[in-house]
Amino acid sequence: MRSYRSVLEAIQLGELSVDEGLRELSQSAVEDIGFAQIDHDRTARRGFAEVVYCEGKTPEQSALIMARLAARGESNVLGTRATREVFELLKKEVPDAEYDDVARAVVVRRGEQASLGSVLVVAAGTSDLRVAEEAALTASLMGSHVERLYDVGVAGLHRLLRQLDRLRTARVLVVVAGMEGALLSVVAGLVDKPVIGVPTSVGYGAQLQGLTPMLGMLTSCVPGSSVVNIDNGFGAGYLANMINRLGEA
């Protein structure tokens, strides 16, 4: 939505009819395709196109929405939690679509690839890579330079400590950890930059499919961090890029 005032002034000046104003106020940016109302205004409003969460949609629905977004060509298009089937369907319409196996994401590159500061994605263990890669891909696709630091869980603290310089030169950090998620507290205690915690569902029993590291990260004794949903690499990458962008202004 652009500001109410500018639309109203245009109408007062006769530059806009009432019906145009109405459309301007809310409608132009929405494309109704029956089962979905595509939010084409999102790039302007939020800085990145609508991202398609493919789980729970049929492959046809996911592919169709992404094809429409790609057709606008305003910014990169991202489909998360996408099966290969979604990708195959989309590729027929959008031949330059790509698929990332580890991150389970479909990508169509459309916006320019600005390279902002540096986001560091830190992962506790090899089992956390899917989520870490989803975060890295998302931030990268939205314009951030991304570095990776993997398998540095607190069981072998020296693996992390020897990378202190890399930790401290990043502008924003994403910490991906399953089990008890202690890595977030340890990392946040070593840097003076924002740290985004992503609990993962890696573990069993009392790990409660990720609830335990999620709760642990939320009650971390170290300030300067915040938390996104379990396994939500996308959300962490999106937010990391948003913060990173601030450092460029």
Added chain:
Amino acid sequence: MRSYRSVLEAIQLGELSVDEGLRELSQSAVEDIGFAQIDHDRTARRGFAEVVYCEGKTPEQSALIMARLAARGESNVLGTRATREVFELLKKEVPDAEYDDVARAVVVRRGEQASLGSVLVVAAGTSDLRVAEEAALTASLMGSHVERLYDVGVAGLHRLLRQLDRLRTARVLVVVAGMEGALLSVVAGLVDKPVIGVPTSVGYGAQLQGLTPMLGMLTSCVPGSSVVNIDNGFGAGYLANMINRLGEA
């Protein structure tokens, strides 16, 4: 901790004895007062002095730790969840200590009051003010210019929408909400800046002392936000300032 390399080089060059090196590496910044090891290095390492969480400590312990931090005079001192009793004890040692009734915090102003960009603290209802004010005080004390937008819960959406310009000019937003916490999703959907959600324990029954808005904020359908612990105004203000500072660099 400064980098390992610089300490080792200094020892090699004879600029530092082994014992000095050891101290340099880890010890100088810690003051041991028996029941606590005060982390005087934190200003250098993390950009702000150790913040004292007063709950669970005796008033005497809280006051003593804050007095020591104030004596260093390196940055502002903050004690959260502090009773008035803590304040009274501290005041005897540090006459310019202040007490904030709403935020339940003790403050000693020592660092310069830089004024960075703008953090907007948004609160859903009047009952959320204690937490909102803790966030505002913290961010302000650490150097951020803070604005407030209170009582704009989604029950009367127009109260929020008429403030769209204020929402969109902030560099970082903190959204404080109890009940179901829907305000985070609504605000995050309207701006293109990082939004930090603070669920509060305001509500009853199925609100589960804040677990419900916490879980809701974590599963928000709008990316660009992250979450801190229930009622953790301090953590939100701390992180907001950290992000805000990036925008100055």
Added chain:
Amino acid sequence: MRSYRSVLEAIQLGELSVDEGLRELSQSAVEDIGFAQIDHDRTARRGFAEVVYCEGKTPEQSALIMARLAARGESNVLGTRATREVFELLKKEVPDAEYDDVARAVVVRRGEQASLGSVLVVAAGTSDLRVAEEAALTASLMGSHVERLYDVGVAGLHRLLRQLDRLRTARVLVVVAGMEGALLSVVAGLVDKPVIGVPTSVGYGAQLQGLTPMLGMLTSCVPGSSVVNIDNGFGAGYLANMINRLGEA
């Protein structure tokens, strides 16, 4: 059950024998088919035939019960959570049975299709359509005129606001939403009609298979709404029709 008094008076007047009275009081409306006691009295007592919840029954059991209800011909017959196998079995006995793929329901149309007022089913995202369609089908089958407003989640608020007129002309609203379920509060705050919230299990992690939006909807800061079970489109449609019917009286 008809009123006790009328049965007793008939017995006093000799119009009914004791045994007839006993049957009248409780038995006539129940057909015992071994594994089930079909409640044929329900149309009279509750305004709609017994609805068959097919999950947990064998396909044979489900089909048999629906065939018996259809044979009474008193009102439309509805089987929810039905597999296609149930439908195929039923079709052999009841050739005009229909199957709704999205709502996963079997239908036999028997009652007249009265068209009462208007129920508006609002769904947050494309992934919520199965539940939304179950609600729409149920209300429609029971006599309500049903309208649909889909994919209007709070991430793009203008998609919802531009439909304000449709929201405000409905007599009853059903809001179907997964993730954090914030849509219920937003919609309920915009209308002065009853709103029924249906949390869905769409989401992951902290969404807890729908518990999070369920709890959120229950603690909504906006009065005028109430909640049914997770994914219970049927219950919402049933209740919406019941309320809608009041508006006709």
Added chain:
Amino acid sequence: MRSYRSVLEAIQLGELSVDEGLRELSQSAVEDIGFAQIDHDRTARRGFAEVVYCEGKTPEQSALIMARLAARGESNVLGTRATREVFELLKKEVPDAEYDDVARAVVVRRGEQASLGSVLVVAAGTSDLRVAEEAALTASLMGSHVERLYDVGVAGLHRLLRQLDRLRTARVLVVVAGMEGALLSVVAGLVDKPVIGVPTSVGYGAQLQGLTPMLGMLTSCVPGSSVVNIDNGFGAGYLANMINRLGEA
């Protein structure tokens, strides 16, 4: 909010300046008193004035907001979860304010007392009366004729069955029950009208402060009912009146 179109047309016609239009669009109905933004538009938008939830507010805040609402004189004013102290403060400003000890509510009667159809409040036990009376007071204050049927828990089913006629002549029913909350299913199975379940926190141990009847009511095997938050008599009464009003149209 009145419809966007009418405001825009008035501006086009010169009947409204841009600034007036802006105010018209969103601002006029909001009174900013610092810690709260009073939503005076709510009577028009939702059919009843903003209701003040007093818990978590200081008594002074609660009393001030209610005094402002009373001053508008547009409809009855209701403050829930109010202590007697709130009442005493308000009374100084609004001498005809009333206090209901059982429902813990403050009332200022301002709107006319329309008497719509009939809402029946059913309570399982004597311990549930506080919640039941909050529901009854709310619905009554908003214009409904309210009847009460108390202490009819399922432990003595005949107490309920002998009142079958009263159950069946109500237009909307509110069922208030603690313990396991079985009363909702039993009542909903006997009537063909909407039933609103209010779980209460009455009980101990596995009752989990009301979570158990809340969950039980949500999974009731009887359709035609929905649920509000634990102990939320206000929400049930509000919704019951909203539904009841439909029957008058």
Added chain:
Amino acid sequence: MRSYRSVLEAIQLGELSVDEGLRELSQSAVEDIGFAQIDHDRTARRGFAEVVYCEGKTPEQSALIMARLAARGESNVLGTRATREVFELLKKEVPDAEYDDVARAVVVRRGEQASLGSVLVVAAGTSDLRVAEEAALTASLMGSHVERLYDVGVAGLHRLLRQLDRLRTARVLVVVAGMEGALLSVVAGLVDKPVIGVPTSVGYGAQLQGLTPMLGMLTSCVPGSSVVNIDNGFGAGYLANMINRLGEA
């Protein structure tokens, strides 16, 4: 409720008018005192008078209901979770009322004190005595001979094993245990009689106010036992007596 048939036959025979029949069917046994409907029929229907659960009722309400039950004089009267204040109020009306400090119960002895078989109440620790005594008092008051075996938790198994004969001669056992509640499994494995488990809220942390032993007792690896609510000594004593009575038939 007496059987439907006998009432109907009496009406047919003219022995009963319709109105008498109606009353006979459901009403005679209920005394309406405004906030409560006293179920005087319960002695006939269930073998013991209505028991008054005093928590959540005002002392006046509790005392009044018990006074009415005592006035019927049909069986012993029991008020559980009663404060001394309830007792003092009741005593003014019913001078022979008694108060049991440990079990927190008020008693009026009216029925004859039949002495059936033997119920053995086993308690794990001294902290569980309040609940154990509530069970013992209840069973005793309803006619059972009650024996006690206290402080025989599994930490010192020989304290229990040396009482094997007492365990094996009881007709029904009630096992009261907090902490992890392991005593139920151990006792049930040693006897061939029904064992009723009562989890108590004795413990802290992971004991979850009794949820842990409750869940543990429900998943006991030893069949022949069942469970009542946390701290529900009354329910266990009531059921134990009911079972014990069977052994007399």
Added chain:
Amino acid sequence: MRSYRSVLEAIQLGELSVDEGLRELSQSAVEDIGFAQIDHDRTARRGFAEVVYCEGKTPEQSALIMARLAARGESNVLGTRATREVFELLKKEVPDAEYDDVARAVVVRRGEQASLGSVLVVAAGTSDLRVAEEAALTASLMGSHVERLYDVGVAGLHRLLRQLDRLRTARVLVVVAGMEGALLSVVAGLVDKPVIGVPTSVGYGAQLQGLTPMLGMLTSCVPGSSVVNIDNGFGAGYLANMINRLGEA
């Protein structure tokens, strides 16, 4: 274990050697087959042979244990949660083994079929039959006469009330119910005999795989009932028989 005294006296009298006494005290009744220690003493000690819970064991293990128990020939042998594969394996060794498809149980009849009093198994819906049949089979196999009353959930209360006589003539009742489990409270309120509640996992969403009816049954407002684990038809049938047997003594 027989009583300590009798063994010791036999030793003193020279009737038993020390080694015989040791065996007598604990060992004779246990057969060690490597992965299991079969408890052949259980018939004597607890009145029925060890029952084999087949889930989590390999089919070979289950079949072998049951074959050993059958070889003793002392009482009927029961294997619960058994797949058909277990049955096929067992049949090779024990040709007269039987399989019950609905109850998922393997049976070998060895003890005499005493017919004690009457256990009534009441089930709320058709989906609860597996659990109900497990209860019925178990009680029957252990010597009880079993009656069944199925599909009498509270949604159609008259289906239950017309069977009042059957409810009241049973000596023990087992109530099997999923959804919210309200049937337990209703049944227990109508009879003066012990009622055992079996919550089932039938339902979805807020039903929480049976936790909701389990919690509801535990907090039932009607005394005289107790609860076993979710879907534990076996435990209920075992206990019902144990209680039923008391009525024969």
Added chain:
Amino acid sequence: MRSYRSVLEAIQLGELSVDEGLRELSQSAVEDIGFAQIDHDRTARRGFAEVVYCEGKTPEQSALIMARLAARGESNVLGTRATREVFELLKKEVPDAEYDDVARAVVVRRGEQASLGSVLVVAAGTSDLRVAEEAALTASLMGSHVERLYDVGVAGLHRLLRQLDRLRTARVLVVVAGMEGALLSVVAGLVDKPVIGVPTSVGYGAQLQGLTPMLGMLTSCVPGSSVVNIDNGFGAGYLANMINRLGEA
């Protein structure tokens, strides 16, 4: 319990009468004081006298049990969760009883003070001291030499790392931590000795009164540790001493 064989042989030899044997087998070590059965055999069987958990007992009960244990004079006596009132009562009987304010424990020193190896109690923050001191007191009282390392939470990792030598020379470690409990993983990763984690209830919101660190410690990514109940300093100290003692053998 001494071994069955030795008792039986003594009886066979006529050295013991049957009654003496019975007593020998189980009874001699138990002193029955009505509400409690004091387990005097525990020193022999488990290496330390019965420890009295005072919560839930009346002060009189607690004091009486401890006085009896002290009278035996076999080992030190410990009462945990004891109020000062318990201490005052006990002191009248046992003048050399002591009270530890921080650990909330009553102590009577009776056994000799052996000094075994070294137990290191590590605490994350000042707020965890009560629990840490309970652990330290318990282990010390049972014979272990105890060292303390307090306020070394992971927020300032260098405070811990500079104490690496102390961490590595301990024979057993107890790690006491609230908030998210990450300290356990960090410490366990640095040493090759058993580490016992004690989660504390220090924190708020998502800390869930200690459940979060408890779950986190249980799912720690570092092996070599185990966990006791929330705030259970006693249990940790008891176990640490038990392990420490092994190192002496």
Added chain:
Amino acid sequence: MRSYRSVLEAIQLGELSVDEGLRELSQSAVEDIGFAQIDHDRTARRGFAEVVYCEGKTPEQSALIMARLAARGESNVLGTRATREVFELLKKEVPDAEYDDVARAVVVRRGEQASLGSVLVVAAGTSDLRVAEEAALTASLMGSHVERLYDVGVAGLHRLLRQLDRLRTARVLVVVAGMEGALLSVVAGLVDKPVIGVPTSVGYGAQLQGLTPMLGMLTSCVPGSSVVNIDNGFGAGYLANMINRLGEA
């Protein structure tokens, strides 16, 4: 990590260059293979090589890491939760790798097989064997002599009591139990050695996939025990060996 001091002194003495010192301090022991950083230092630091948790890793990743660890040849290599596919892949590289079907573990024997004291693994039922065998294999592989005592659940207490001598001669005990986990309390009450509880997910319904025995074991009324994660046989065996080793020193 060796002590800081020794590295610094070596640098001061010129025995080590700065770069060597840096490597010495932290890096030499880490092998970076892209997706993982293998912690070769762990044998020195913690007494056993890094153990590979195979769940969540691809078979290729698991096999590669183990092959690298085996190549070092310093100690036995263990991969837990390994599928047979992992084993087949590893075998190509390491022909003497072994697979344990019951414990689901891959083993490469490299270290010498020291035989320390005795660890006793006690399992409640046959269904718990997978977890028990994981514990036994782990402890054995790390150097402990391991004994097994299986199928001694509390349902037949004499099966356990007749093994009292074996219980009491072990140096450390691991108790593996599902259902309600009562076996831990019973065993811990009989011995004076450390007991490690391993709750298993064996059971259903209220067993909550192992949460119930986990919570029960944590709240055990018997001190001297501690708990590891659900089904974590590996963690229990690892810790048992660590404690056992103390007894050798």
